Amino acid sequence: MPSRRELANAIRALSMDAVQQAKSGHPGAPMGMADIAEVLWNDHLRHNPANPDWWNRDRFVLSNGHGSMLLYSLLHLSGYDLGMEDIRRFRQLDSRTPGHPELGYTPGVETTTGPLGQGLANAVGMALAEKILAAQFNRPGHELVDHHTYCFAGDGCLMEGISHEACSLAGTLGLGKLIVFYDDNGISIDGKVEGWFTDNTPARFRAYGWHVIADVDGHDSEAIDAAIRKARQESDKPTLICCKTVIGFGAPNACGSHSVHGAPLGDDEIQATREFLKWDHGPFEVPDAVYEGWDARTAGAAAEEAWQRVHEDYRRAHPELAAEFDRRMQGALPASFAEHADDLIRKAAEDGASVASRKASEMALEGFGPYLPDLVGGSADLTGSNNTRWSGCTPVTAADGDGNYIFYGVREFAMTAIQNGIALHGGFIPYGGTFLVFSDYARNAVRMAALMGQRNVMVYTHDSIGLGEDGPTHQPVEHLASLRMIPRLSLWRPCDAVETVVAWRAAIERADGPTALVLSRQGLPHQERAPDQIDAIRRGGYVLRDSGSAPELILIATGAEVGLAVEAWEQLQSDGVAARVVSMPAVDVFEAQDEAYRESVLPAACDRRVAIEAASAEYWYRFVGPRGRVVGMHGFGESAPAGDLFRHFGFTVDNVLAQARAVLGH
Secondary structure: OOOHHHHHHHHHHHHHHHHHHHOOOOOHHHHHHHHHHHHHHHHOOOOOOOOOOOOOOOEEEEOOHHHHHHHHHHHHHHOOOOOHHHHHOOOOOOOOOOOOOOOOOOOOOOOOOOOOOHHHHHHHHHHHHHHHHHHHHOEOOEOOOOOOEEEEEEHHHHHOHHHHHHHHHHHHOOOOOEEEEEEEOOEEOOEEHHHOOOOOHHHHHHHOOOEEEEEEEOOOHHHHHHHHHHHHHOOOOOEEEEEEOOOOOOOOOOOOOHHHOOOOOOHHHHHHHHHHHOOOOOOOOOOHHHHHHHOOHHHHHHHHHHHHHHHHHHHHHOHHHHHHHHHHHOOOOOOOHHHHHHHHHHHHHHHOOOOEHHHHHHHHHHHHHHHOOOEEEEEOOOHHHHOOOOOOOOEOOOOOOOOOEEEOOOOHHHHHHHHHHHHHHOOOEEEEEEEHHHHHHHHHHHHHHHHHOOOOEEEEEOOOHHHOOOOOOOOOOOHHHHHHOOOOOEEEOOOOHHHHHHHHHHHHHOOOOOEEEEOOOOEOOOOOOOHHHHHHHHHOOEEEEEOOOOOOEEEEEOOOHHHHHHHHHHHHHHOOOOEEEEEOOOHHHHHOOOHHHHHHHOOOOOOOEEEEEEEEHHHHHHHHOOOOEEEEEOOOOOOOOHHHHHHHOOOOHHHHHHHHHHHHOO
């Protein structure tokens, strides 16, 4: 049987060979963390290479994702469907081993990492999901949900501000199943971190309420094993294991230097490394005995089979709970969800409430929440403003995980990344609220949700200059256009309570990507609709008002400005102008419709158009064309009551009519 060091050296050899062949990559972290990974994966991590999606598996997150060859080596060696040819094609087009771990490309990769610190926040979300799910489903004698989340993080992850946001909350919530390994190698791209990162990291994490195991030799297998065992005994606090390592361990001339961080070692240093490690094998060669020492397939299958027996016992004892657990972990909605959603939409239309869309969102949650125990919400310290807490919400706390609402505190970035982790874990539909202007703080996590195609609902309220007196620091202008440019992010800006329920339904039903719900502070008038118009809302854009003949002019609006467009339309009707109002709550959804439908709403023959949105005007010129006009924002807002601001910036019936008449040449 190979020694532990020989098993770890297989990671080092594969990593340096793959980076060398790709002519790019990061060999330092995989070589430095190989000993830690060997102990964790061979002695503690509960997983099944034959079924990477086994529900009760331990989760492993490589937050310092630039060290991706560490993870690919682990997956390959332990028996996942990742062959040597995949390792050879590291960082190549269409390979299963991209430069950073990407969800969906490689079996066994739990989350996309690369932007430092976000994997750590995802891991917090996974551990939080495990805590809540266990509290909701476990019963005496039936521990259906019982697994750990392990995360590797480096100096860069801990320098990023998101690490403070996420780890502070993890300590407050007592996530005892979260174990983080800090790779303390003292090196980043610019060199020795002592010039810019001198934090007392153990003291920092103790202050967060973490269990800290300091001064672990990251190349001493016995010390690593002892630390993991000690961490697993702590059930009330997350654990940070501080491992002192040498970056590029095994490369005799380059180790300990930033030169090994993000560049191939070179042929000479690779040969020297082979000699130093006594690795007498060619590039991409792993001896059978080493493979046998790593192979986790038998143990993984046995672990899953044991859990399946637990699952069957649970099913017999608690059949209804078991069926609900299975539904939620499969990501399926209740069988009658569509019917229930139709009823809520119909009721909203009948009620005809004229309310702020943030309030309409709360009303929608009151309808969906009792029907969907999967919904787990929260807010970044704006619960009362975002209206994200409905009457059936109970908070998740360190003492009690059986809740469905998370008080995230002022942590917009971490909130969104933690929600990504919750979604990745499975069993929940997470949503979280903040002001639209603060989506900037969270933007990279929003982007990662879209990149990974995760169902994460972002509730953004106070969506325009309608915010009023708080002024331009809090009034979003460019945010709608910016968010709409993120691929696979669906954005809804509803104009009333009916569109808001439809938007929530779309967000819940959308299993392959995130949704931003952009909502107003101010009250919005209810819009009357025929049944076919209500059905058409789901298409993202539809004809709300029409003259009954081919339109001479089309007014396009979203959100609060739809009411303004309707008022202008009524005046145009009185003036004998054949005008049309198009409400477009979700541009991306509208653009995904077939050409015939889009033409029926925005006929090409009518190129006299005015778009109205209290946000950046530039976005809408592609819809109105060269002959059209846009009533929008061309700069930042001001501090004043909302009504004064709308008049000051031209969001009035008179100005819309003036722009319409100019377009018509009147």
